[in-house]
Amino acid sequence: MSLTVFLILGLASVIFSLLMVFTKNPVHSVIFLILTFFSIAGQYVLLNAQFLAVVHIIVYAGAIMVLFLFVLMLLNLNTDAEPRQSSRWKLGAAIAAGMLLVTLVGALKGGIQLNMPEESNPYVGLAQNLGKSLFTDFVVPFEIAGILFLAAMVGAVLLAKRDVKI
Amino acid sequence: MLDVIKTIPIEYYVYLSSLLFCIGVFGVLIRRNAIVVLMCVELMLNAVNLMLAAFSTYLSDAQGQIMVFFIMVVAAAEAAVGLGILVMIFRNTKTTDIYKLDKLKF
Amino acid sequence: MKTLLPLIPFLPFIGFAVNGLFGRKLSKNLVAIIGSGTLLVSFLLSVACFNEVASTGPIQHSLYNFITVDSLHVDFSFLVDQLSVWMMLIVTGVGFLIHVYSIGYMHDDPGFWKFFAYLNLFIFSMLLLVMGDNLIMLFFGWEGVGLCSYLLIGFWYANTDFTKAARKAFIMNRIGDLGLLLGIFLIFRTFGTLTYEEIFDRLAIVNPDTGTITAICLLLFVGAMGKSAQIPLYTWLPDAMAGPTPVSALIHAATMVTAGIYLVARCHPLYSLSPDALNVVAFIGLATSIFAALIGLRQNDIKKVLAYSTVSQLGLMFVALGMGAYVTAMFHVTTHAFFKALLFLGAGSVIHAMGGEQDIRNMGGLRKALPITFWVFLIGSFSISGFPLLAGFFSKDEIFANTFAAGGNWWWAFAALGGLLTAVYMSRLLFVTFFGQFRGTEAQAKHLHESPLVMTVPLIILAVLSVIGGFLNAPHILHIGPPQWMAGFLGPVVGNVNLHHGGEAHHLAASTEWTLMAISTSLAVAVILVCYYFYVVKRSVPVADSAQGRFATVLSNKFYVDEVYDFLIVKPAEKLSQLLYYYADIQGIDGLVNGVGKGVRALGGQFRKIQNGNIEYYLLAMVAGAVLLFLTLHL
Numbered sequence: 001m002s003l004t005v006f007l008i009l010g011l012a013s014v015i016f017s018l019l020m021v022f023t024k025n026p027v028h029s030v031i032f033l034i035l036t037f038f039s040i041a042g043q044y045v046l047l048n049a050q051f052l053a054v055v056h057i058i059v060y061a062g063a064i065m066v067l068f069l070f071v072l073m074l075l076n077l078n079t080d081a082e083p084r085q086s087s088r089w090k091l092g093a094a095i096a097a098g099m100l101l102v103t104l105v106g107a108l109k110g111g112i113q114l115n116m117p118e119e120s121n122p123y124v125g126l127a128q129n130l131g132k133s134l135f136t137d138f139v140v141p142f143e144i145a146g147i148l149f150l151a152a153m154v155g156a157v158l159l160a161k162r163d164v165k166i
Numbered sequence: 167m168l169d170v171i172k173t174i175p176i177e178y179y180v181y182l183s184s185l186l187f188c189i190g191v192f193g194v195l196i197r198r199n200a201i202v203v204l205m206c207v208e209l210m211l212n213a214v215n216l217m218l219a220a221f222s223t224y225l226s227d228a229q230g231q232i233m234v235f236f237i238m239v240v241a242a243a244e245a246a247v248g249l250g251i252l253v254m255i256f257r258n259t260k261t262t263d264i265y266k267l268d269k270l271k272f
Numbered sequence: 273m274k275t276l277l278p279l280i281p282f283l284p285f286i287g288f289a290v291n292g293l294f295g296r297k298l299s300k301n302l303v304a305i306i307g308s309g310t311l312l313v314s315f316l317l318s319v320a321c322f323n324e325v326a327s328t329g330p331i332q333h334s335l336y337n338f339i340t341v342d343s344l345h346v347d348f349s350f351l352v353d354q355l356s357v358w359m360m361l362i363v364t365g366v367g368f369l370i371h372v373y374s375i376g377y378m379h380d381d382p383g384f385w386k387f388f389a390y391l392n393l394f395i396f397s398m399l400l401l402v403m404g405d406n407l408i409m410l411f412f413g414w415e416g417v418g419l420c421s422y423l424l425i426g427f428w429y430a431n432t433d434f435t436k437a438a439r440k441a442f443i444m445n446r447i448g449d450l451g452l453l454l455g456i457f458l459i460f461r462t463f464g465t466l467t468y469e470e471i472f473d474r475l476a477i478v479n480p481d482t483g484t485i486t487a488i489c490l491l492l493f494v495g496a497m498g499k500s501a502q503i504p505l506y507t508w509l510p511d512a513m514a515g516p517t518p519v520s521a522l523i524h525a526a527t528m529v530t531a532g533i534y535l536v537a538r539c540h541p542l543y544s545l546s547p548d549a550l551n552v553v554a555f556i557g558l559a560t561s562i563f564a565a566l567i568g569l570r571q572n573d574i575k576k577v578l579a580y581s582t583v584s585q586l587g588l589m590f591v592a593l594g595m596g597a598y599v600t601a602m603f604h605v606t607t608h609a610f611f612k613a614l615l616f617l618g619a620g621s622v623i624h625a626m627g628g629e630q631d632i633r634n635m636g637g638l639r640k641a642l643p644i645t646f647w648v649f650l651i652g653s654f655s656i657s658g659f660p661l662l663a664g665f666f667s668k669d670e671i672f673a674n675t676f677a678a679g680g681n682w683w684w685a686f687a688a689l690g691g692l693l694t695a696v697y698m699s700r701l702l703f704v705t706f707f708g709q710f711r712g713t714e715a716q717a718k719h720l721h722e723s724p725l726v727m728t729v730p731l732i733i734l735a736v737l738s739v740i741g742g743f744l745n746a747p748h749i750l751h752i753g754p755p756q757w758m759a760g761f762l763g764p765v766v767g768n769v770n771l772h773h774g775g776e777a778h779h780l781a782a783s784t785e786w787t788l789m790a791i792s793t794s795l796a797v798a799v800i801l802v803c804y805y806f807y808v809v810k811r812s813v814p815v816a817d818s819a820q821g822r823f824a825t826v827l828s829n830k831f832y833v834d835e836v837y838d839f840l841i842v843k844p845a846e847k848l849s850q851l852l853y854y855y856a857d858i859q860g861i862d863g864l865v866n867g868v869g870k871g872v873r874a875l876g877g878q879f880r881k882i883q884n885g886n887i888e889y890y891l892l893a894m895v896a897g898a899v900l901l902f903l904t905l906h907l
Binding site for chain 2: 001002003006010013014017018020021026029030033036037040043044046047048049051052055056059060063064067068071072074075077082083084085089090092093094096097098100101104105108109112114115116117120121124125129130133134137138141145148149151152153155156157158159160162
């Protein structure tokens with residue numbers, strides 16, 4: 001059962017991501033990427049990380065991709081304006097990516113020696129557990145992440161504004 | 167659904183996320199539209215997130231998922247700033263083609 | 273005494289440090305007291321040392337280990353034996369008198385404190401030189417006195433000629449020092465030690481072949497040549513007269529230039545094994561002696577005459593060394609220190625009175641204005657000329673006697689010729705300067721005055737020593753004073769050896785000795801009388817350079833040795849350095865450095881094409897790099 005779900009979701013995510021890469025219209029690319037994210041969210045649910053799945057949908061599909069869509073619409077890019085790569089370059093890129101995949105899988109395959117517990121803890125992915133960990137062990141990185149967000153926000157506003165006098 | 171760790175070997179997740187990562191790399195390499203390139207980068211980040219979440223569950227350790235949150239934070243910040251910069255570039259050059267953005271050379 | 277030993281050299285060093293660091297702010301009296309006082313204490317300690325050495329034998333005192341490298345052990349240690357203590361007495365004693373004299377002579381000089389600081393540093397170095405128990409200590413002192421000599425010749429550094437003279441002295445000495453250094457290296461290689469005692473002890477064990485010994489001796493002698501101004505390295509000494517007169521007296525007459533004699537005497541066990549080396553020493557000494565005396569005949573600068581006289585006398589000392597008469601050489605060092613210091617200081621007194629004038633053609637008749645100076649100068653001149661019963665008479669006569677005994681008629685004849693020439697130029701100097709009419713300007717005539725007491729007292733003391741100094745080692749045949757007292761004292765360290773008769777000292781028959789003495793003495797006296805006739809009775813004055821005869825011109829131009837050196841060595845060296853400057857420096861080294869720069873630029877010009885500004889290429893390169901990294905994980 002789980003394996004079937006995993007395979008379906010995995011296949012979906014791979015197909016959607018490939019479509020995202022190959023489709024010419026950037027707006028379609030965004031749509032396919034969102035679909036990929038949904039299938040990844042399904043994987044999270046499968047992994048018993050429900051809270052993560054929800055956050056993932058909200059942040060990626062809800063916020064980031066919407067931002068991309070906004071920008072695309074703002075710039076009014078369409079298929080005709082889409083620059084094309086030469087097929088030779090595409091072949092080179094495919095080879096490079098393929099070699100990366102081969103070496104990456106090859107490197108990871110032999111290296112995994114998990115020390116898995118006998119009984120897995122079903123509460124790991126719950127909001128309560130994650131929140132506790134986030135506000136105790138990871139409180140300093142959490143605060144720093146907040147500052148990073150603030151800086152990114154200010155930077156984004158500053159960049160997008162016209163004729164800023166600094 | 168807790169049988170996932172018993173029925174699906176961890177390697178599957180590794181292969182899946184490696185594949186997604188490499189599709190992201192491939193996309194970064196073949197697309198010339200800077201916005202799509204950024205999207206491919208998001209895909210690569212998600213591939214890593216998936217691997218982290220998988221290991222987190224398989225090891226019953228929350229740290230992996232915490233790390234995913236941090237990656238999300240960074241990804242969101244990156245998207246905001248990166249898109250801001252892209253808008254700025256488009257305003258000045260009327261293009262998002264990264265081939266046109268080759269002024270940074272000697 | 274052992275514990276006080278380091279004080280002897282270090283007191284002058286303290287004087288140097290105090291005067292050198294704070295002298296500018298101290299009053300002149302205080303500077304003078306510090307400078308001379310430390311030296312006086314050193315002298316008194318040296319006298320105490322002398323007593324102890326005379327009664328109980330050599331003192332050895334090691335302060336600390338200086339260098340230890342593998343088998344090389346050098347201690348900072350003193351060996352005060354009869355030879356050392358003798359030199360210490362000369363250095364501190366004569367040095368003290370000259371210090372006192374300098375108080376008067378340098379009184380108006382703005383560099384008064386500096387002068388005393390340098391003088392004290394010199395004394396310190398010289399004492400290290402003679403007190404050290406190994407060749408490294410000697411080398412330290414050797415370089416130290418060379419430095420002080422340089423500093424003091426160029427004391428009036430505003431004058432370019434003087435600084436050039438200082439440079440010349442320094443460079444000439446470097447040539448000699450190279451020989452000395454090589455000699456020291458060779459000694460270490462041969463004997464594995466640098467301590468005198470051990471070298472001489474191992475001489476019998478190591479038993480090196482004669483060639484090595486000769487090489488060592490000749491190399492050491494090259495050092496001595498430089499320091500003691502022998503042919504071919506003598507030309508710096510006459511130029512060194514650019515320094516203040518007390519410096520000429522102390523460094524370039526009485527002490528430093530005798531360091532070469534000391535070196536040879538100190539290493540006499542080596543020299544005694546190498547007749548060839550001794551022959552070279554004697555030959556160079558003899559040649560220098562006559563050569564310098566000939567030049568001295570036609571010099572008109574009062575100090576130049578004395579300088580060439582010094583070179584000539586040093587030559588005679590080397591003749592004595594070459595004959596194996598080490599004690600005799602030391603004896604002449606001693607008496608020479610007395611009368612040459614006296615002569616230089618007397619000359620200084622004259623120059624002082626003449627307001628800086630040094631040309632004897634502009635002097636004359638000074639005996640009335642400078643009675644004390646005249647009398648001491650007279651004593652000094654007669655002493656150096658070998659007037660009977662004065663100090664120089666005994667020491668020179670002993671040299672001649674030894675030369676006759678060891679070398680034979682011809683050596684004796686030439687040595688005596690050198691001695692005779694001494695009488696000629698000295699009496700010429702004396703008579704032209706002090707007799708006849710005054711030939712200077714009106715202003716000088718008014719300015720003429722006898723020097724203050726602080727200058728005349730040292731002169732008088734030195735004059736007394738120049739008279740009685742000879743009795744330190746009076747010959748047996750005269751029956752005055754303790755016969756050969758000095759030979760007896762120095763005997764445990766150095767003795768006169770007869771190389772041809774199994775190391776026994778020469779003993780000429782009394783009649784032979786009387787005859788030799790009579791010949792040289794009567795000749796000297798005759799020469800003095802002839803000169804008196806020429807310069808006083810006939811009142812002839814050395815003519816201007818242009819009116820001289822051909823040979824006289826050659827003489828007054830010092831045989832054109834400087835010009836020859838200039839042509840043979842200086843000019844080619846300049847040419848060579850210009851060639852090297854152009855080809856080696858500009859084209860070679862600069863070319864290399866600039867070439868590296870150009871190469872990097874050219875390479876960068878090629879490499880920068882990689883940086884085409886296109887992100888895609890960078891990304892591809894990054895992916896390729898990642899692939900490579902993972903591949904290395906597999907391998």
